[in-house]
Amino acid sequence: MTNRKKELSREEQEEILRTLKDRFEKNMNRHQDMEWARVQGKLESSPEKLWSINEMERTGGEPDVVGYDKKKDEYIFYDCAAESPKGRRSVCYDQEARESRKKHQPETSAMEMATALGIELLTEEQYRELQKLGNFDLKTSSWVQTPANIRELGGAIFCDRRYNTVFVYHNGAESYYAARGFRGSLKV
Structure with missing residues (x-):
């Protein structure tokens, strides 16, 4: 970036x-x-x-x-984009995860990009609040802030909406997919 x-x-x-x-x-x-x-x-x-x-x-x-x-x-x-922001997809969770990849490292990670943009990743609670305002991530998914105990074990969590339900999933923090990005928040 x-x-x-x-x-x-x-x-x-x-x-x-x-x-x-x-x-x-x-x-x-x-x-x-x-x-x-x-x-x-x-x-x-x-x-x-x-x-x-x-x-x-x-x-x-x-x-x-x-x-x-x-x-x-x-x-x-x-x-509030309908799907995870297009310019923030195909990123793993954080710098440590990105650097741990032996092959095919993405250019950046969700946490690094959020810092560069001056925003924070949504928490799981904020993601659920957002979903009360509309139907988001019906085809994509979004990394959310991951609790330290999960991250210390190599994992990270992400959310999406399927079957009219908000789901929270886990993955290795180093994983990245074309349909997974992240949503941010900012207080002004």
């Missing part, structure tokens, strides 16, 4: 804000009782987080507001 400057030009800022506003207005079920003007104000006052949101969009995540933390005064964004 190439290192990109972590700031957007004025034109890029305007473009991502237009995209986010359109998505916000088309998906009000994800953020009832929230006002776009307040969300936009938070994004405009956090240029580095707006850059991360733009990276979520650039890699196919279709980020949208899914919650608001009143105590911290933060809006919560998740990747």
Whole structure:
């Protein structure tokens, strides 16, 4: 993954804000009782987080507001693309797993890419919350944050939705597939 400057030009800022506003207005079920003007104000006052949101969009995540933390005064964004973001697939779980592969190492891993984008992988709980807002990952799957005790034994977990049910599975952390990526979250 190439290192990109972590700031957007004025034109890029305007473009991502237009995209986010359109998505916000088309998906009000994800953020009832929230006002776009307040969300936009938070994004405009956090240029580095707006850059991360733009990276979520650039890699196919279709980020949208899914919650608001009143105590911290933060809006919560998740990747809301119907399938695991296309620009974040074919990655193993983390750097240790990637480096352990003797052959066919992927360029990066889910954890490394999330760090580079300035976001976090969804937890299993967040993934289940997302699934209450729609039907996601009907054809793909997404790595989620893996508990340390599972990771220490070489495994990692991922989720998807099949048969109108959210499933949690395990795999070796070094595995990667064309239909598995990861979804991220960001608080602004």
